[in-house]
Amino acid sequence: MAHSVLLIDRSGQLIAHHGNTPELDIVSLSALTAANFGATAEIARILGEEEFTLLFHKGKNENVYFSAVGEHVIMVTLFDDQTSLGLIRLQINKIIDELSTILLSIFEKGRSKSSDPLRLS
């Protein structure tokens, strides 16, 4: 199964991290993921798409799956070569729906009190 999951915001800040990867530089990974997503969003725009909602990078032993969760958040899932991509996609699709609902309610709640619950602008 997936061995590490990160939730980051679109400007590259880490929101939450779970997994057993102490050697992983998650701060840099967050910054690069946001950049990666931003760059592919521009590619999408050139191609006439609004956005690519998922990205997948395959390595020899490690794989990364990036998924957009609503407007502000990206989920990064790291998994090894023993895990099937199909299974990961299936699980992630379920989780994304749940997470989107939770995040939407947080943002809605925040908007009624201030401009943004996670950020101070």
Add this chain to the structure above:
Amino acid sequence: MPFINFSKDEIQCKIVYYGAGFCGKTTNLQYIYTKTMEDIKGKMVSIDTKGDRTLFFDFLSLSLGKIRGFDIRVQLYTVPGQVHYDATRKLVLKGVDGVVFVADSLKVQRKKNIESLINLAKNLAEKGVSIRSIPLVIQYNKRDLDGTDSEILQVDILEKDLNSMLKVPSYSASALKGNGVFETLREISKLVVKDVSRKIMLLDKQLR
């Protein structure tokens, strides 16, 4: 727009080094990286071309200590300076909390400095941020060339060109030798943390 992580008692701020191509943004970060202690810095990440030009950005994360129980972590970014990389600059500016504008003291770069500052104002405005309200510090870089064969502008001319309207703190520096690099970083960090504290208090009032 600082990010507050209540589960880790951490405030994350984003500071972007902005300026024309080859003005020394990456050199600033490299100097900071080489001179800070291992336990307070992360790895420095650079996405550049083979010709030493920043393609996307450089990134360095630093811990600045605690304020009211919160760890303050700043993330330093640079942008690519070349005119045609504007889309990338806009991406890096997303969620920015403070800007260091690095000006090149070389006389031949005078126009490019002004163009880059105007570009910064425009890109911030697109995000609904005014260059007059965001924490901003200007650094006049390459002062070590003073007294050499290279023609450089005097600081008062640079001030008139770039800071006559903004009136923000400015520092003379040599990113290569290190003079003024930490003074600039200290000032922008101070301004950003002050701005964060003000916003926290404002939010606190709103929530009550």
